[in-house]
Amino acid sequence: MLISLNWLKEYVEIAVEVHTLADRLTLAGNEVERILEQEVDVENVVVAEVQGLRPLPGSTKNQLATVTTGRVATEVVTGAWNLKLGDRVPYALPGSRLRDRRIDTKTFLGVQSAGMLCSAIELGLGEDAAGIMILDPSAPLGADLRTLYPRDTILELEIKSNRPDLLCHLGIAREVGAIFNLPLRPPSVPKVRPANAQELVRIDAPDGCRRFNGRLMTGIRVAASPAWMQARLRAAGVRPISNIVDITNYVMLESGQPTHAFDYRRLTDGRIVVRRARDGEEIACLDGKTRRLTSTDMVVADTKRAQGIAGIIGGADSAVESGTTDIFLEAATWEPRSIRRTARRLGLRTEASSRFEKGLSPELSRPAIERAAALVAELAGGTATRSTDVYPGPLKLTTIEVDADRIDRVLGVTVELGEAASILERLGFTVERKDRRLRARPPVFRLDCSIPEDLVEEVGRIYGYDRVPSTLPGARTPVRDLYVRADADETAREVLAGHQLDEAVTSSLVSGSGTPAIAMPMAAPSLVRIKNPMAENRDALRRSLLPGLLEALALNARQDQGGARLFELGTIFWKVDGEAVDQPQVLALAAHVPAGGAEVAAAELRALQATLATVRDRFVLPSTDFKQAEFSSADPGRFAGFHPGRTGEILDGGEPIGIVGEVHPEVATQLGLPGRAVVAEVLFDRFSAGGQRTPQARPLPRFPGVRRDLTVVIRGKIAGQEVVQVIRELGGYTLREISMVSEYQGPQLGAGARSLSFRLQYQADDRTLTNEEVLALQQRIIEGLKQRFKAEVRS
Secondary structure, three states: OEEEHHHHOOOOOOOOOHHHHHHHHHHOOOEEEEEEEEOOOEEEEEEEEEEEEEEOOOOOOOEEEEEEOOOOEEEEEEOOOOOOOOOEEEEEEEEEEEOOEEEOOEEEOOEEEOOEEOOHHHHOOOOOOOOOOOOOOOOOOOOEHHHHOOOEEEEEEEOOOOOHHHOOHHHHHHHHHHHHOOOOOOOOOOOOOOEEOHHHEEEOOOOOEEEEEEEEEEOOOOOOOOHHHHHHHHHOOOOOOOHHHHHHHHHHHHHOOOOEEEEHHHOHHHOEEEEEOOOOOEEEEOOOOEEEOOOOOEEEEOOOOEEEEOOOEEEHHHOOOOOOOOEEEEEEEEOHHHHHHHHHHHOOOOHHHHHHOOOOOHHHHHHHHHHHHHHHHHHOOOEEEEEEEEOOOOOOOOOEEEEHHHHHHHHOOOOOHHHHHHHHHHOOOEEEEEOOEEEEEOOOOOOOOOOHHHHHHHHHHHHOHHHOOOEOOOOOOEOOOOOOOOOHHHHHHHHHHHOOOEEOOOOOEEOOOOOOOOOOOOOOOOOEEOOOOOOOOOOEEOOOOHHHHHHHHHHHHHOOOOOOEEEEEEEOOEEOOOOOEEOOEEEEEEEEEOOOOHHHHHHHHHHHHHHHHHHHHHOOOOOOEEEEOOOOOOOOHHHOOEEEEEEEEEEEOOEEEEEEEEEOHHHHHHHOOOOEEEEEEEEHHHHHHHHOOOOOOOOOOOOOOEEEEEEEEEEOOOOHHHHHHHHHHHHOOOEEEEEEEEEEOOOOOOOOEEEEEEEEEEOOOOOOOOHHHHHHHHHHHHHHHHHHHOOEEOO
16 A cells, blocks of 8 residues: 555644654554655656647658647657647656656657657656656646656555555554544545435345445536646556546545446436346456456446446446546445455456455445545536435444453553553544443444454554563563574584585694695784794694695595585684784685686685675675785795685775685695695684674565676686676666676687676666666676776677
8 A cells, every 4th residue: 555645644744754654653553665755856847738739741650749838839749649639748848857868859750859748657657658648737837847746755555454444545644643642634525415316226236235325426527637636646556547537546545435437328227226247247347358247246237237347347338538527426335255256256456346355344435425526526517416325234333341451461561541542532432431441432444343352452553562561471571682692603603514614623733844834914924933842843823724724625635535625713823012922713714626627616716705705694794805816926925825816805894804715736735635725714803793793684575686697708817806896886786696607718718818607686676677777787787897808798
């Protein structure tokens, strides 16, 4: 259900911020799923009037419209055929802007078209692209379109199936008034009582129709509805059609009661018969389709044939058209199971059927027909001449009793009886208080309240479930810790084990002369020596976990256990000023690649990077960045022991905190490790931020994602991470994920060339991305890669 905040403020004064309003509505059981800001994102689009129409010479699909803004007449080429003389339409002047699109003067078949006439979809005011948007006839010529459609905030609510009374703006206004203790301002409807004409309507199937209200309006004029009504309908997701049709939709969105208008002169004998359909009976519906009915379906008919499928859709034979002068307004209450059964069988669910199948109160139909008749009189010049109200079984309201102890026991919190009574009264209940008991009668629009627990629920949701203390079942023991944080060490071990790495525990004592010089770049340059070592080859403290893990890989390889993947979480020792020794905790990963070339090692290296990203994600931290390490094989400096061109630094906030890369072949040979090896080492405290962040639940995506593959060929010493960074910058906010699928080098590509394949995942929070949007983003990425790296795109 879409609720316009501008519309809502007509019925209740709202002083709080929209996010506060959404939170309070959600806590009261009316979940606000999304908050949307709606505005007409255009410039220099004004109101114009169609003064002439003629075919475009040489074209069978377009025509020339002569329009004026009140100052000068201009000819505009249009492909729409829904225009007629006198229509007021949105006109985009030359140089105007429609969102991210500029409109200029163009030439069609030798004829200049100054600007453009706009449809609703082009203006962002709906999904209607079939024709030009027709405006209110009273819209001032030359007026800026933004004055007709002011900025609005839209709340998208998930309404529970037992609360059809909330599927309207007045229903939500009642909720807001009850929550914030604000008075309700319902629309003022003049009391007009036309002559009663019971002969207008006959109900032959009372088991399917609980009440039928009708009103005959004569002397109407069908035209476009005023701008304020069109703006409200579009904000609620409904396309304006004409003043009469728009009034029926407006009343439904305002009060929750669907209504319908028949062209009275097209009803045989001028009478309505509510009956079951005949088996095989067919009806042409307003959506252009003809449907075959069965005897279980309810219809609104005249004395000859069905004119509408009851509670679902009207018929085309009695539809209101531009020449209609007399209408019969209908507001009925249908048996919900019958409507649900018919809608499901026909595969047709409409705004009306979605309300009726939940069970509307029959007391809503009379106020709705009076409101609709008043709007018709105001906007279409009609006069109510006759009315009817067939109500076979009037609604009987029940009185519910509840005592204070029961409220406290069910809610688990003490609510003063006076406050409970006030809450119920604000919700429209009639309340009598006696001693410690309340006797309440639900309002006529609430059919869901019948037992004491219903009253307790009403009190609890307005009082605030957030004010009810959390307790355990039974004796209501308070709950203190809803989330128990695990140690960062254990969290990391759990993730790494899940990625098929085995934990290793290597010795802190190493050889001062025989330990390979491989460590993260920020490590101390020399080992911490032990004064009285227990063994000659254990005379120093390790400054990195990597040598120990690589020795473990070599040992496994000698035991015919090649391909081991290990991790270790431990302490290392760095000598600082004087005799002080720093003891940082680090996380190290090592994987053996017993066979295969550089491509296999590169794939394993990417797997280690992905594993580190997963660990980081479990700590509720943004992914780390990787930067290509620049050094030569002849002078590696602080990158000693790593393979040049295949090593990167791990960054956190732009500062190095670790390293990931392939082990230099000389180090592997020194350790007796066949094949290749890739490793990673990172300062654990910086990497995990102490593991102190609490995970926050996030909703699952509401809209599907789009996956695209991209393969590029680059030449020279360009790191894959640099390519990823450019893709991320150009992909925009809808590019959610980038993964490198493969890397290939071979004689087919030429010397120094590499083929990199990426998988890109696009997704938006507020819509399903179109193929055109994704193609535009892909093309922007491709052009950027060509410009930055002179890349060749292969797919």
